Structure formats: C-alpha cells, structure tokens
Amino acid sequence: MSRIDDTLDPALRSWVDSANRADTDFPIQNLPFGRFRRAGGDWRLGVAIGDQILDLQAAGLVESADMNRLMGQPAQVRRALRAALSEGLRAGSTQAATWRDALVSQAAVEMGLPCTIGDYTDFYTSIHHATTVGRQFRPDNPLLPNYKWVPIGYHGRASSIGVSGQHFHRPWGQTRPATAPEGSAPNFGPSRRLDYELELGIFMGQPNALGEPVSVEQAEEHVFGLSLFNDWSARDIQGWEYQPLGPFLAKNFASTVSPWIVTLDALAPFRLPFRRPEGDPAPLPYLDSSANRDQGAIDITLEVWLQTAAMREAGHAGDRLSTSNYADAYWTVAQLVAHHTVNGCNLQSGDLLGSGTLSGPKPEQGGSLLELSQGGKQALTLSNGEQRSFLEDGDTVILKAYCERAGARRIGFGECRGTVLPARDLGR
C-alpha cells in the first residue's frame, strides 16, 4: 500500500537551495505535481521544489502538458518518474547543469487547475462533522443509521471548481421563509449563511473500466494524490433545497482546489493505523483489508485561516480559525475508492473525490463556520474585534495542510485560497 523508498530519506538535500529550508512545503521528499504558465505562455506541467518549479517538459520528462494522461499511467510509471525527479534534483546530481534552465520561480507564474476534472464526488468522512451538523437538524438522532456502514457520498459539480486564488460572487437562491404560514413563498436573495468547508481532494490516477470494481487492496494504486479543497456552501440555500435529493445550488457555485497534488508516495512516512472507536462495527469485507487496518489513515494536520477585508487593508495575514487532522476521518482513501466502484462505477484519471469537511472531535476543531458558530448562534470574535457567524463579502479563506513527525522531512500542501465577492445585481 504505502512504501518507504529512498526518495523519502529525510537526509536528502537538493541543489535547489530553497528546497532545503526547514519551513518549505516542497522539499525534495515531496515533489507534488501541478500545471502552470508563464505570462503569455502555454500551460505546462511542473513539480514544485522549494520556491521553484521544475518544468517537466523542459526537463525532458514528459512530452505534453496533459496532466490527465500522466495521471492515467500505472502507478509504477508514476513512481519511476518520481525516482528520476528525486535523483536529478539531489544535491550533487549531474542533472543540475541541464535542469537548472528548466526551473521557474513560483512567484513568476500563474497556477492552473492541475488537470481536467471529469467528475467530482464529495464524501462525508468525518463522523464529527456528520454528528455536529446532524444535531442541528435532528437533535435526538444526529447520526443516521447508515453512517457507520456506508461511506456516504454524492456527486458534485465539476465545472465550477477553480484553483487557489478563485474569487466568486455570493450566490443568489431560494431560502426557507423564516416565519410564515405553511405553503407561503420562500425568500429569494443573496445567501446570508455562506460558509467554507475544510476538505482534502483526492485526485484519481489510473482509471477502472465501467463494470469493473477496484478492490480495497488495489484502491491506492488508482490514486494519483491529494490536494486541499474548499467546498464553499450556502447553508440557507442548502436547508431549503436539499430534501429529498441532496445539496445542489448550495454547493455548485464554486469550489476551490489547491494547485499542487501531493502523491501518496510522498505521504508514506505519515501513515497510521486505521482504528474505529471501541464498539463501532467493523467495515464490511469489501471495505476492509489488513493493509487498510495497518496504515489506512494519514496523519495530515489541516488548518483554516480567515483574512477579512479589514485585515487585508491592515496588512494582517489572517486568523487561524481551526486545526484538525485527517487521521480522524471515519473512512480511508482506499475505502472511498472501493466503495465508489463496487457497483461498477468507473473513475477516470483526474476525477476528484472530496473527503467531506474534516472536523476533529473537539468543538473548536470544526471544519466549517456552521460548526464553529453553532449554526450561526454563537459568533466568533476575531483578533481585530470583528465578528463572524458566516462569511462576509471580502473575506478570504485560506486552507493549509502539512505532515510532520520525528524522523521524516516535513511535507506541505501549499495553500488553497478563495475570496467572496459581493452578490451580483440580478436586477430583480
């Protein structure tokens, strides 16, 4: 499942100096993939190294800028590319002479969506999020009976997914009338309960054919890597529309992904046993394997930061609203893939699975304002005195993630950043 090889040796150093700084997200042990372009240039594939990008085409490592094609290769092809990157970027490598010209500063380019996202599925893997949100709707019965058996998921909208830096207008929509006789007209206007969701994105690699499930044992071989993901949500629109077929306009106006895909290979040192709480049922056999029990979880620390317009004007980088960890998820990456395909559904290269909001067990670890403000009842006071129950126009939300442990090099995910613009004037 996850293997430690010499690309993960914490002693490795790169001839790209910035990759050797202790605080970089992108040391030589990481090597995440992304798509970038210089001003006026075409999209290119690249790998982040320190504060630079290695242009994979210029380095002679790929032939085209088609990330989906690269993602669709068997895992061993991807690993061979990773090994070549690690060798060539190592301090002392003779590649430095030629590859140095294939470097471009991250500050000098625009990052794009890492690939074409055919289909996007969002899961609901945090039992803490499901319980807290469920309690707001069903105080006596927060967790539905299927939760501990079914990795609950639903299809999302791929077309409105943007890359970090995305700005989007506050969405309009119908919301439930607050006080009105049964059957009276809903409200229509800009959402007043706009929220973020702290998620990881799982990008699919090698595809499976329609009708051919991927076993839980094989699942991770079909995963290209992970990114940060913010599934912006309009809670008031959601509350009125979601019965009986699930969220729709409450979610599909925008979602934001970070530009760098961190491979599972890079995350191998941070795997943890996957354990369910005492007394919870074991997963059904198609969702269970010894490798999944031994190291199905991943120790990734996640953070949400909020920078309001006032903070931005004051040169303030923002407040950290919460911290949580992916190891607290109730379902693993392998289980999501096995479940998604058990009915024969085909996952294609570049497809995106959202983890669902990753909230931790403590109230302050909520991965959304809905949780942190207790459904809007308890506003958060920010460091500059501002208050927030939900997002205001001009707010920028920044997601961050990293892996750290003794004996391994720190691996970071970069940032996933998005900003709320005022609602459009629809002239109605």
Place this chain on the structure above:
Amino acid sequence: MSRIDDTLDPALRSWVDSANRADTDFPIQNLPFGRFRRAGGDWRLGVAIGDQILDLQAAGLVESADMNRLMGQPAQVRRALRAALSEGLRAGSTQAATWRDALVSQAAVEMGLPCTIGDYTDFYTSIHHATTVGRQFRPDNPLLPNYKWVPIGYHGRASSIGVSGQHFHRPWGQTRPATAPEGSAPNFGPSRRLDYELELGIFMGQPNALGEPVSVEQAEEHVFGLSLFNDWSARDIQGWEYQPLGPFLAKNFASTVSPWIVTLDALAPFRLPFRRPEGDPAPLPYLDSSANRDQGAIDITLEVWLQTAAMREAGHAGDRLSTSNYADAYWTVAQLVAHHTVNGCNLQSGDLLGSGTLSGPKPEQGGSLLELSQGGKQALTLSNGEQRSFLEDGDTVILKAYCERAGARRIGFGECRGTVLPARDLGR
C-alpha cells in the same frame, strides 16, 4: 423562444427517399445531430435523414468531429446550419449531386455518445413521479414543501453515461437489513430492485460563464436539444444510502442516452402553454416569463418498452409498459436552466440535464417499475405470461418518443436501448 420557420413546413420533402416515409423519426423537418463511425473509421458528426446519415464533414458543413464545439456556437450559427441542411436536403436541391456521396446508411455505422458530457444534472420535474415515489416513503406527506417552489435537482455521474445499446452489469451494493435489530449489518449483494427511469436529456449549447446567471427569457438560447435518457436505478441501494446527501451508487453504475439530439428548433411546432394546476403557486419571478407561460411546455409522447430475454429468443419486439407526455412536467426546460444558473453555476456545451422520471398523472403512466409495480408489491404480467416487479437479467428496456399533431410533420427521437447483464462474481 420557439420560432416556426420554413425548415418546419410540413410540405417539405427530401431527395433522400426514406425521409419522406410517414413513419420515419427523421424527416427533413427534424435534422437531429449525432456522432457516428464506420467500421474501423474515426468518429464523425452527422445529421439523421430518413434511414441515412449526412456526414457533416464530408458535406463541407463542419471542420471537425468536435460536437461540443458545434454545440457551443451561438444559437444563430446553429440555426444557419439548420437552414443550410434543410435547403440542401430538399427535393430538387442542386446539393443532391455532391451530398449524395456524403450519405451513409444508419444500419452501416456505430453511433457514439453525441458529445463529451462534462457535468450531468438530474432534475425531478414530474410532480406525479415525485408524489407517487414520495408516498412510498412518506405516506402522509408525499410531496415535500419545497417541491412547488424549487426545481429539485442533483448532480449525477457523467463517466458512466453510455449510448443506446449499452449493456451493463447488475450492480452490487449495500442494502438495508430486512428484519434485524437496530444497528445490525446491512446486506451486501447484487441489487434485487433494479429499475429504469424514463427521462428526456437536455443537452446544453452555448455556455454561460461562472458567476453569470442565464435568465429564464434567454435560457432556451443556451439549449442545444433533447434526447431520450434512461437513468437506471437500484432502488434497494438507494433506499439505504440516500440519507442525507441523496442518491449515489444507486444511480451511477450506468445511464443511457439516445444517439440523436433533436433541436428545440425542430420542436417548435409542438410547444404548448405551461400551466400549473389550479391553486398551485406561481413560479418565483426568476422562473417566470410570458414566453414560458405561453409556450414553455413541449408536447412529446414518451413510451417505455420491455423486451425480456425470452421475448428476444421468440423474436418478439417487446411489450409497451407505459406512455406519458413531457407536457405534464411541473417545470419547463427554460426554468431548469434559469434555476441551475441563478447562483452563478456555469453550464458548459455538452452538459446534460436529465428531466427526471416523466410519469403522467395516471397510475399506468408511471415512468419506472417502482411506480408501475407499486414499490414491487404488484408485479406486472407481460404478454408472454412473464411477471416483473423489477428488472431481471437479460431484460432490454427501450425508450421511444415522438411529436405528432395535425398540420405538422411527425418528429421522432429514435430509440434509447439498454440491457441488464448478470451481476459480476466479485469473489466475496
């Protein structure tokens, strides 16, 4: 909104003889678009005319086989192409001399998916379907309070959509334990309540940018055309998984679309006023327009046919299970587009909107077996004595649709055909 021009003149005849037969689905007034290939050949764009296809590239009308690009053109470009096709295919046209070599028999080619489907959304526009199905879950409260205000929809899976002729394996999945103490393990096995759904597919044409809603007045200018659509459903998987985020594995193992997209231009003679039942609320302003009231509905007769394996062996074409009409839908095409985009969601060329199951007001007009068999409680007896509550292995479901009225030429949609294969042996 819909305009009658001389391409719709019922007196028009073609130099392609088979297009002049009274029973053809594809007279010169129709001119639907599709994608085909000859044995060993590349995909090409074509227009159905009688039992032939006009190869649009060979006829010099398009440069590439990229249907999405054609779909993305402004409506006036599409209409100019339609006018050129109508002129050139008319009896007496001098184009016959050159275009005759651009014809290929439909029997000689393979039809493909008409375009690349980026995102697929399924709506729930039949109030009769929503009420009947709702009654099975909530006898006292079948229709939820949002139904008459919100065109309910959700995102579906694009990757598993296939074209007419699709064969798929009966899906495996978790289902609710029938009789068991609270919290006991669900069943896991092949679905036993496999069903079809009779729908129309709405293919999007000219896209809207993210953040820029399409008004109900402009909505139809963004629609390329309609097809038949079968959204296969595993009712037992759906019943266990769908709370709280909607259907997922119950639907995404396969969906089948017919190969020909009938343009709204061809359907102009069959428009009807859109009327709500007495006492029902008027749509909110963003879902209302005088054109939508005057001619928002479309008079399309829909049929479901079932051919069992035994019928196929006996050379029997199948039984007609039900008939309904798209004019009975509670929301129009324009309303679906306006609603889908009101929050800024971007619809791209080739995106597919499903109408939802199109059931009529009478019990025998149910667009699914779930309805016709009353949730499986009342099996249907077929003409050869077989019985069906849900689909059996080897069953072929055939959807058909056509428009007919005095003073207009009949327009057909062709067929949407799909066959259930036995569940795979998953070795568990």
